[in-house]
Amino acid sequence: MTTYQFPEKFWWGSAASGPQTEGRIPGDHKGDNIFDYWFSKEPEKFFDQVGPEKASQVYTKYKEDVQLMKQTGHNSFRTSIQWSRLIPDETGAVNPQAVAFYNSYFDELIAHGIEPFVNLYHFDMPMYLQEKGGWLARETVEAYETYAKTCFELFGTKVKKWFTHNEPIVPVEAGYLYRWHYPEESDMKKAVQVGYHEALSSALAIKAYHETKQDGKIGIILNLTPSYPRNENDPADVKAAQIADAFFNRSFLDPAVKGEFPQELIEIVTELEILPDMQEEDLAIIKNNTVDLLGINYYQPRRVKAKETAVDTTNGPMPEDYFDNYEMPGRKMNPYRGWEIYEKGIYDILINVRDNYGNIDCFISENGMGVENEARFIEADGMIHDDYRIEFVQEHLKYVHQAIEEGANCLGYHMWTCMDNWSWTNAYKNRYGFISVDLADGKRTIKKSGYWFKEVADTNSFSI
Numbered sequence: 001m002t003t004y005q006f007p008e009k010f011w012w013g014s015a016a017s018g019p020q021t022e023g024r025i026p027g028d029h030k031g032d033n034i035f036d037y038w039f040s041k042e043p044e045k046f047f048d049q050v051g052p053e054k055a056s057q058v059y060t061k062y063k064e065d066v067q068l069m070k071q072t073g074h075n076s077f078r079t080s081i082q083w084s085r086l087i088p089d090e091t092g093a094v095n096p097q098a099v100a101f102y103n104s105y106f107d108e109l110i111a112h113g114i115e116p117f118v119n120l121y122h123f124d125m126p127m128y129l130q131e132k133g134g135w136l137a138r139e140t141v142e143a144y145e146t147y148a149k150t151c152f153e154l155f156g157t158k159v160k161k162w163f164t165h166n167e168p169i170v171p172v173e174a175g176y177l178y179r180w181h182y183p184e185e186s187d188m189k190k191a192v193q194v195g196y197h198e199a200l201s202s203a204l205a206i207k208a209y210h211e212t213k214q215d216g217k218i219g220i221i222l223n224l225t226p227s228y229p230r231n232e233n234d235p236a237d238v239k240a241a242q243i244a245d246a247f248f249n250r251s252f253l254d255p256a257v258k259g260e261f262p263q264e265l266i267e268i269v270t271e272l273e274i275l276p277d278m279q280e281e282d283l284a285i286i287k288n289n290t291v292d293l294l295g296i297n298y299y300q301p302r303r304v305k306a307k308e309t310a311v312d313t314t315n316g317p318m319p320e321d322y323f324d325n326y327e328m329p330g331r332k333m334n335p336y337r338g339w340e341i342y343e344k345g346i347y348d349i350l351i352n353v354r355d356n357y358g359n360i361d362c363f364i365s366e367n368g369m370g371v372e373n374e375a376r377f378i379e380a381d382g383m384i385h386d387d388y389r390i391e392f393v394q395e396h397l398k399y400v401h402q403a404i405e406e407g408a409n410c411l412g413y414h415m416w417t418c419m420d421n422w423s424w425t426n427a428y429k430n431r432y433g434f435i436s437v438d439l440a441d442g443k444r445t446i447k448k449s450g451y452w453f454k455e456v457a458d459t460n461s462f463s464i
């Protein structure tokens with residue numbers, strides 16, 4: 001039997017987001033974000049037609065939920081403030097009910113010894129800004145800066161870990177390349193503008209936070225997908241993997257940590273004549289305001305081969321003009337989400353950050369396994385026996401442990417997610433939580449993995 005012991009004060013917990021958990025109640029004065037709006041127009045695009053207003057009703061149940069977090073070993077927990085709850089309309093007025101809710105939620109966490117990690121943007125563009133172009137518009141960057149400053153002022157005495165964005169590549173991919181999320185466009189010029197404005201907004205929020213002189217840290221959360229070539233000895237495959245890495249990882253990792261966009265990307269975007277609209281001082285703002293802390297979300301790797309298929313020009317240029325995705329034979333898959341499970345990827349990311357990103361303070365901010373219809377795993381004790389999830393987390397943690405042994409500066413591990421929550425267009429299809437939620441009555445029940453995780457967190461170790 002081997003014991004995997006983690007460093008002292010390791011952050012154990014989970015992550016969630018406002019739009020995926022809070023839900024809405026009449027009179028809460030929350031404004032619509034793009035998901036509220038999209039669901040009201042096209043509910044059939046969401047699994048079982050379940051919308052974000054339902055979510056897990058954390059808005060009213062947070063006190064009960066914090067108790068459950070305690071029972072599952074959390075010493076830290078991430079959620080996000082919903083921009084459209086705090087600032088519901090274009091007047092810019094702050095919603096006092098939102099302030100009261102977040103204050104009470106964060107106080108409750110702190111009172112139970114759970115440090116709140118707070119993210120500012122988790123895909124939830126307020127509708128009044130989307131109508132003006134969302135991240136395409138400079139006005140949104142300005143509005144975001146004001147929103148960020150408001151959050152630091154309101155909650156900065158209790159929140160000491162801030163994040164500017166969660167997975168900023170997702171609004172780029174989902175909204176402006178592959179039509180997964182509203183506004184369902186596919187236009188690389190727009191995608192570049194959106195990504196650029198997100199990166200700039202992140203730097204502006206970091207600048208504003210540092211100027212407050214509050215004694216916390218501010219970072220960004222990125223979903224990193226290590227990019228592996230089909231054949232490591234084939235220069236064309238290797239080149240293709242490097243380009244995919246520049247598009248999907250370094251596009252945000254480099255500006256966030258090094259203050260610069262990758263040269264490969266600048267060359268491609270220049271050649272395609274789709275450079276974003278910029279203002280003179282922007283690049284200096286990005287250069288001078290890098291993150292204190294990096295959150296890494298890891299779910300799956302990306303496997304790539306040299307372009308073999310014909311370039312599809314229907315929608316203009318696309319990242320896939322430069323590489324083909326590669327379905328490696330025999331790879332292990334999560335059949336529900338259709339994502340490859342490759343545990344060593346988490347180690348490769350941490351070693352890359354150690355070697356190429358100054359070994360900056362980082363942590364695993366999401367990792368997890370979505371499974372459909374978990375009710376079939378309920379046993380006589382009334383609990384979901386999610387041994388597959390325990391194994392998933394354990395196998396990833398082994399690699400996190402190894403990376404730490406080899407000098408990676410990884411400070412914690414957060415699972416996605418605490419309680420089963422509403423996942424964008426998949427709604428409640430795939431369940432990720434340590435704790436199940438009965439959609440009919442909102443009842444929460446800790447799963448076997450929740451008890452297992454508590455043991456790991458309490459002993460700061462596991463043995464197998």
Ligand code: BGP
Pocket residue numbers: 017020166167223297337366370416422423424426430
């Ligand atoms: C990440 C997001 C989360 C969460 C998770 C699971 O990309 O940050 O919000 O949803 O993935 O993915 P999904 O819900 O799409 O299955």
